[in-house]
Amino acid sequence: MSGKMVYFDNNATTGVAPEVLDAMLPFLKDQFGNPSSMYAFAGISQKAVQKARGQVADLLGARAEEIIFTSCGTESDSTAIMSALRARPDKKHFVTTRVEHPAVLTLGQYLEKEGCSVTYLGVDDKGRINMDELTGALGRDTALVSMMFANNETGNIYPVAEVGAVCRERGIPFHVDAVQATGKLKIDLASLPVDYLALSGHKLHAPKGVGALYVRRGAPFRPFLRGGHQERGRRAGTEAVPNIVALGAACELAAAHIDEENSRVRALRDDLQKRLTASIPDCIVNGDPDMRLPNTLNISFKYVEGEAILLLLDQHGICASSGSACTSGSLEPSHVLRAMGVPFTFAHGSLRLSLSRYNTQDEVDYAAEKLPQIISRLREISPYKS
Numbered sequence: 099m100s101g102k103m104v105y106f107d108n109n110a111t112t113g114v115a116p117e118v119l120d121a122m123l124p125f126l127k128d129q130f131g132n133p134s135s136m137y138a139f140a141g142i143s144q145k146a147v148q149k150a151r152g153q154v155a156d157l158l159g160a161r162a163e164e165i166i167f168t169s170c171g172t173e174s175d176s177t178a179i180m181s182a183l184r185a186r187p188d189k190k191h192f193v194t195t196r197v198e199h200p201a202v203l204t205l206g207q208y209l210e211k212e213g214c215s216v217t218y219l220g221v222d223d224k225g226r227i228n229m230d231e232l233t234g235a236l237g238r239d240t241a242l243v244s245m246m247f248a249n250n251e252t253g254n255i256y257p258v259a260e261v262g263a264v265c266r267e268r269g270i271p272f273h274v275d276a277v278q279a280t281g282k283l284k285i286d287l288a289s290l291p292v293d294y295l296a297l298s299g300h301k302l303h304a305p306k307g308v309g310a311l312y313v314r315r316g317a318p319f320r321p322f323l324r325g326g327h328q329e330r331g332r333r334a335g336t337e338a339v340p341n342i343v344a345l346g347a348a349c350e351l352a353a354a355h356i357d358e359e360n361s362r363v364r365a366l367r368d369d370l371q372k373r374l375t376a377s378i379p380d381c382i383v384n385g386d387p388d389m390r391l392p393n394t395l396n397i398s399f400k401y402v403e404g405e406a407i408l409l410l411l412d413q414h415g416i417c418a419s420s421g422s423a424c425t426s427g428s429l430e431p432s433h434v435l436r437a438m439g440v441p442f443t444f445a446h447g448s449l450r451l452s453l454s455r456y457n458t459q460d461e462v463d464y465a466a467e468k469l470p471q472i473i474s475r476l477r478e479i480s481p482y483k484s
């Protein structure tokens with residue numbers, strides 16, 4: 099497999115699906131009309147945006163008019179959270195979790211500086227939240243609860259239906275960051291008690307630079323960008339027609355492949371996990387073994403550095419992520435693994451392998467062969483004693 103790249107970093111970003119590229123290309127070439135213009139040529143762009151809105155809505159079990167196109171998952175998260183807070187300026191309490199993506203966590207820190215009080219719910223050693231802690235955190239001052247559908251690092255799936263039910267009972271708006279879940283899990287907003295839901299194109303085989311936000315009919319909403327009347331005044335700025343068409347196509351494709359994600363991709367991930375845990379001593383799998391995305395494997399190796407694993411994997415053409423963030427030069431274990439209390443000797447040697455429907459058994463075989471060699475090589479130069 100020399101010279102070939104094995105891409106196991108699909109939770110960071112995904113490649114554009116060929117069908118998605120085909121769908122968007124005409125809108126990068128001849129069909130460049132502005133959907134807001136009045137002539138028939140522009141009508142083609144307008145119709146394409148409408149079609150895409152229907153495709154996104156269909157994947158989620160939503161109505162087309164509940165979908166707003168944005169530039170990315172981060173914008174969708176911010177728009178939803180700021181909407182709910184601005185709609186109720188008398189309420190100053192925001193509830194989220196310690197394991198959110200920075201798109202939510204960093205906004206939470208900003209909101210604290212702006213005078214909000216923010217509760218970050220903890221997680222247990224498997225990364226699970228505690229429903230009693232959630233219920234106890236909600237008060238008369240709570241403006242919004244925001245929780246991710248699935249975690250980008252561990253793949254953990256969170257109890258959206260249960261949390262949504264508790265919020266609904268108390269009349270508290272509920273936002274879900276579903277960037278990692280969309281296309282990997284069946285989502286039916288017709289039955290889920292969710293008010294806002296964020297997704298991002300580049301995590302489901304559409305290009306970077308497009309996202310969507312579901313806003314339940316009747317949920318409070320304040321535009322993030324004001325200007326023209328695009329998106330019915332809810333998100334100004336000329337529509338990124340090629341990207342929006344791509345996102346629509348990617349959603350339709352995801353709907354068609356979702357059972358495959360859940361069986362073939364899961365089988366590949368499970369095989370990789372089984373072989374790595376069998377051949378490498380002193381490793382642990384992070385996350386909830388029973389409630390995890392089918393594509394994600396987060397695994398920690400005692401007494402090695404995640405960054406070193408990544409470098410050696412890269413030399414073999416394997417792309418993956420580590421569980422540490424190189425913030426301010428120091429290699430801190432990720433906030434997710436810290437929240438779970440993964441011991442430091444393990445957390446520093448964390449690796450995230452995230453698959454997609456484009457991965458093959460050959461690639462799994464290759465990684466299952468190389469990784470044990472890499473870990474034992476690194477352990478030879480580490481304080482590791484078996």
Ligand SMILES: *Cc1c(COP(=O)(O)O)cnc(C)c1O
Nearest residue numbers: 170171172199201250277278298
């Ligand atoms: C990637 C990601 C985001 C951010 O999406 P962008 O489109 O990159 O802004 C938000 N939340 C989660 C869980 C993610 O994985």
